[in-house]
Amino acid sequence: MTNPFLFFSELLRQPMWIVIWVAILMAANLTSLLFWDEWLAKTIFATFLISASAMLLMFSMVGYQRVLGLAHILWIPLLYFVLREIPLTEGNYKIYLLVLAACNGLSLVFDVRDVWLHFFEKD
Template sequence: MNDLLAAWQSDVARQPQWVQHWLDIMVIILGGFSIVFSLVRVEARWVLAGFMLGAITMLGLYSQIGYSRLLGLAHVIFWTPVLVYLLRRRDRWRVKETWSGKWIILAVTTLTISLVFDYTDVIRWVLGAR
């Protein structure tokens, strides 16, 4: 497992700086903050579950195929339902009243931006861009 994570970190380090920063932002917003807010919000528990399942699946895919556009499939599979769930609950976010409501806006924005990249990557992979 340590070798797999070291290889992943090495491949990520070869990506453009903005990609590395984007990955850090996703980990903080979808991973770190969702842990904190999962104590008070069911939405955060869904985000955390989707984040963890996506990460585990992505590492599994990575161990089989390496660093590829197809890795976005893990996000497509697990983050799309989470985003739909969050959007269906938007009348309960309480953005003005709570920090967790403000975090949900960040999470939805982060998920949406990531999924645009992920769907694009998976479609490009299917069309032959490896």
């Protein structure tokens, strides 16, 4: 097994746009702490922690591979709840949920592609 904390050194070996994108995703999900009074903010934060833990565990087992996108599987139901909540919110919280939905939604597109390539497009 690989030390899961080596994930970050492997991440830094990726193209700069990936490093920046991961930082944006982390910031977007951790911003949920600013809206802690909202039930969905707690759900976003918990989902982020579970997904990050799953990714580190997967990394320790298989290394830095495209299959790590599977760690974001819980973002699919989370995205549903975020999109459902947006029309019911206003102000900064609404803006936050819109940004989070865009970031996590786009990340899921990347993840689906990466996982597909991992299983069906062997180099």
